[in-house]
Amino acid sequence: MIRKKTVQLRQFIGSYVRDQARAGVLPIPFQGAVRAITALPSAANTSIRPIGVVLGxxxxxxxxxxxxxxEWDLLFANNRADPDRCVNEIIRLGATAIVGPTARRRHVVALRDSGVNILRLSPAPLPRLTYQGRHAHGYVLEPSTSWMSGRRLSEMEIILTNGSGFMTPAMRADAVVVASRIALSDPTSSTTLVISTSDKSRFSEQEPVTTDFKPLETGGLIETFEASRNNYWSDDSLxxxxxxxxxxxAVMTNNHPLAVAALLRGAxxxxxxRLFLSKLNLYSNTPAERRISVEDPPLVSREELVAVCVLWAARYICEGNLVDPVDFFREKRAS
Structure with missing residues (x-):
């Protein structure tokens, strides 16, 4: 039985690597390391690179x-571009469409109807790393669906669900370093933070957070943090x-992506x-729904979550350069 599971896992990993290679990204964890950005695809060093047209x-x-x-030759399209002309140009170039978080629905529909290969570009689940006055901003490129969507499993969820045992001791050690650096300090007050948004959701299961919450276990006040899902990753917002x-x-929300950032930092x-990684039992649900109780243990460790969502899936940029999250937190600030 164990041998069968091992064979199935290897088959899964093999097909996953091939799919990712076609998508133009490099799943380094399955080649012995989590810190993917220390080794870029060979195409990044050649004059022949896949073309990506970025929208949104x-x-x-x-x-x-x-x-x-x-490793990509990227062209950026304006959101006011005509959808049909944009699709025709992507087809003419033999390019891949890379759809960002603010893409207009008419562009997305036109791309889907055309059969063009589509990748999803999003801010990283932890959109910013901060250390000694420096900031590194993160991005995620996914071949199927964005991690920000609650409708389908993202590739991060697939890895965390099906890739049990993929963490080597070295990977775990790196994840421990980053997890300790991003961990929240003890709260300075007894406040329940409600993360909300004024945006109208495109998905029926993602509704605005109501304002009738009661403070949880704290006996303190409620503080509402409101940020648009379309620009919450700006420095001012973060x-x-x-x-x-x-x-x-305590932290409460219905559907805001910043819940994942809070989760990665230890809340x-x-x-x-239904929210992003909730099928992995990483969140606590309100008593009214009881789908995941406060007492239920998570199915993955925090180190595994950090390894997949921060070290593997995300690419971080600091001062114009790709940075490895582990090295980012170990590097001393230049005097």
């Missing part, structure tokens, strides 16, 4: 995305979120609906 990314982020994925999270002894948010 703010102009201010274009340079960062280009630096994060040097500065405010970090400050609010530092005051919180265990209460979420009331």
């Amino acid at each position: 990314v703010e102009r201010l982020l274009w340079q960062g995305v280009e630096q994060a994925y040097p 500065d405010r979120f970090d400050a609010a999270l530092g005051r919180a002894s 265990r948010p209460l979420v009331s609906r």
